Amino acid sequence: MTTDQFTFTVTKTDGAARTGEIRMPRGVIRTPAFMPVGTAATVKAMYPDQVKALGADVVLGNTYHLMLRPSAERVARLGGLHKFMNWPYPILTDSGGFQVMSLSALRKIDESGVTFQSHIDGSTHVMTPERSIEIQGLLGSDIQMQLDECVKLPCTEAVAEKAMRLSLRWAERCRVAFGEQPGRAMFGIVQGGEVERLRIESAKELANLDLKGYAIGGLAVGEPQDVMLRMIETVEPYMPNTKPRYLMGVGTPDDIVESVRRGVDMFDCVMPTRAGRHGLVFTRFGRMNLRNARFAEDTRPLDAESKCAASNTYSRAYLHHLVRSNEILGMMLLTWNNLAYYQELMAGLRKAIAEGRLEDHIGEVKEGWAKGEH
Numbered sequence: 001m002t003t004d005q006f007t008f009t010v011t012k013t014d015g016a017a018r019t020g021e022i023r024m025p026r027g028v029i030r031t032p033a034f035m036p037v038g039t040a041a042t043v044k045a046m047y048p049d050q051v052k053a054l055g056a057d058v059v060l061g062n063t064y065h066l067m068l069r070p071s072a073e074r075v076a077r078l079g080g081l082h083k084f085m086n087w088p089y090p091i092l093t094d095s096g097g098f099q100v101m102s103l104s105a106l107r108k109i110d111e112s113g114v115t116f117q118s119h120i121d122g123s124t125h126v127m128t129p130e131r132s133i134e135i136q137g138l139l140g141s142d143i144q145m146q147l148d149e150c151v152k153l154p155c156t157e158a159v160a161e162k163a164m165r166l167s168l169r170w171a172e173r174c175r176v177a178f179g180e181q182p183g184r185a186m187f188g189i190v191q192g193g194e195v196e197r198l199r200i201e202s203a204k205e206l207a208n209l210d211l212k213g214y215a216i217g218g219l220a221v222g223e224p225q226d227v228m229l230r231m232i233e234t235v236e237p238y239m240p241n242t243k244p245r246y247l248m249g250v251g252t253p254d255d256i257v258e259s260v261r262r263g264v265d266m267f268d269c270v271m272p273t274r275a276g277r278h279g280l281v282f283t284r285f286g287r288m289n290l291r292n293a294r295f296a297e298d299t300r301p302l303d304a305e306s307k308c309a310a311s312n313t314y315s316r317a318y319l320h321h322l323v324r325s326n327e328i329l330g331m332m333l334l335t336w337n338n339l340a341y342y343q344e345l346m347a348g349l350r351k352a353i354a355e356g357r358l359e360d361h362i363g364e365v366k367e368g369w370a371k372g373e374h
């Protein structure tokens with residue numbers, strides 16, 4: 001009897017929200033989970049053990065970036081991504097299609113896959129569903145995403161339908177290419193733009209493939225929050241509730257809270273890391289832009305009650321100075337604070353769901369943001 005080496009268990013529910021655990025050989029992912037983005041095999045400005053200490057159970061790698069530099073074959077020759085970046089825990093990699101469409105020049109998409117020019121050296125690459133899964137396997141990725149076509153919003157129904165159907169055909173090809181990789185998983189990605197009937201059809205067809213998890217794609221591409229939330233509400237009833245749901249690219253703390261409420265289990269966003277490098281901090285009092293002169297002589301730490309040294313030790317005046325001086329330590333401390341806050345937010349949501357008091361907790365969290373910094 002082969003014990004399944006990749007399992008997801010829902011432990012508690014509170015309305016549509018749920019807590020769960022994804023268990024795999026490299027570790028356990030506690031859901032709802034926020035997954036820091038480590039695009040080029042590093043969570044920018046953070047040490048791996050710092051990321052782990054904050055409570056992150058999984059980080060994201062990027063097929064598009066790593067295939068161009070240093071190349072998937074070189075990472076494989078060097079022992080795989082976990083060894084390469086000293087992150088022995090779970091890694092989820094995107095398939096690369098989204099980054100091709102948002103980063104590369106001269107790209108062409110057709111039934112076979114995506115052809116594009118590297119944004120680094122202009123070299124031409126072909127990414128097929130099979131090649132994307134091969135690259136993710138060479139990297140040693142624990143959770144591999146199907147190759148899909150994410151359309152820019154707004155778009156016509158015809159455009160959304162064409163991309164959704166292509167993505168479904170690519171999901172099947174990825175499933176075949178992935179084969180049986182014990183302890184690893186391949187997730188399908190629901191597409192369909194803002195068209196509810198397309199979203200439902202995509203979710204139903206993907207559910208028939210009996211994959212180990214499902215992402216909601218094609219969102220967090222500039223649409224208003226109410227459109228994003230409506231798409232989640234539309235598609236959630238058609239996504240198997242015994243499988244993890246991953247909302248790609250989301251989001252702000254408010255986006256995450258509202259999506260957890262609607263049954264989403266996994267999130268990724270460059271917001272906390274990228275914003276941190278630009279002086280924008282996230283706290284339980286809401287967000288602050290530390291470039292702002294009002295902080296120049298503010299002796300308070302970001303949050304005296306936070307467990308994180310970046311948040312409870314350094315004065316806002318000092319952080320303001322570091323940001324204005326474009327000092328590396330500024331990027332490090334604000335990234336550290338932001339990731340600490342995001343993980344604290346997720347831990348609070350998991351606890352509230354486990355105790356059946358999510359709605360009250362969400363009220364308290366939003367009150368803290370509204371109060372602003374006291």
Ligand SMILES: CNc1nc2cc3c(=O)[nH]c(N)nc3c(CCc3ccccc3)c2[nH]1
Pocket residue numbers: 037039060061062092093094095096097098145146148149150189216217218219220221248249250268
């Ligand atoms: C910011 N908003 C955003 N919306 C997205 C939609 C899709 C989508 O429909 N399909 C795929 N494949 N990826 C998407 C991503 C990238 C997420 C990511 C980045 C880095 C590493 C690992 C994963 C998105 N990101």
